Amino acid sequence: MFDNINKPKGIQRIYLASLNSLRAFRWLYTNESAFRQELLLLIFVIPTSFVFDISIKEQLILILAIIFILFTEIINTAIEAVVDRVGLDIHPLSGLAKDLGSAAVLVSLIVAGSVWLVILL
CATH class of the missing domain: 1.20.5 (Single alpha-helices involved in coiled-coils or other helix-helix interfaces)
Structure with missing residues (x-):
């Protein structure tokens, strides 16, 4: 207790x-396979960020953009776990909560992609 x-x-x-x-x-x-994929992306991004002729600050921003995706995936998974804990029956609000968590991950992917494009182009 x-x-x-x-x-x-x-x-x-x-x-x-x-x-x-x-x-x-x-x-x-x-x-969570999505978490493993995003972790693999982070592991790939860290050494890749050294290849480009960019400042250390820009390098850090690129890496943090991917960490932001991981952060969002963790929050999304937490939302899914709570919804599933409440009940596995199909309910519109349960579906909405899961969809909103998924949308947050999508937004984080768009933000990370945008950051990478802006810094590298």
Whole structure:
């Protein structure tokens, strides 16, 4: 049972939160193919960013644009998990929530693509 009064503080809280985050990343990698694809994109983008004659700041912006996609995918997956936890029955609001999460990922892809185009062209 969750104890709101005696919850961990300081370094212990940071440590426990880190364990939870690592568990979430492990779950994402194992269960979400979109996350694996976007992670692969990030792994490809990092060394690729060194090929172009751009500043370190521009290089960082290119990499952060892909990390933004990963961030959005994590939020989308969280929305899907909550919707599925509430119930697997088909409901218009459940579908809308999942569609909105998917739209957020699409927007992040458009933003990342735009950033790459602007910096490289």
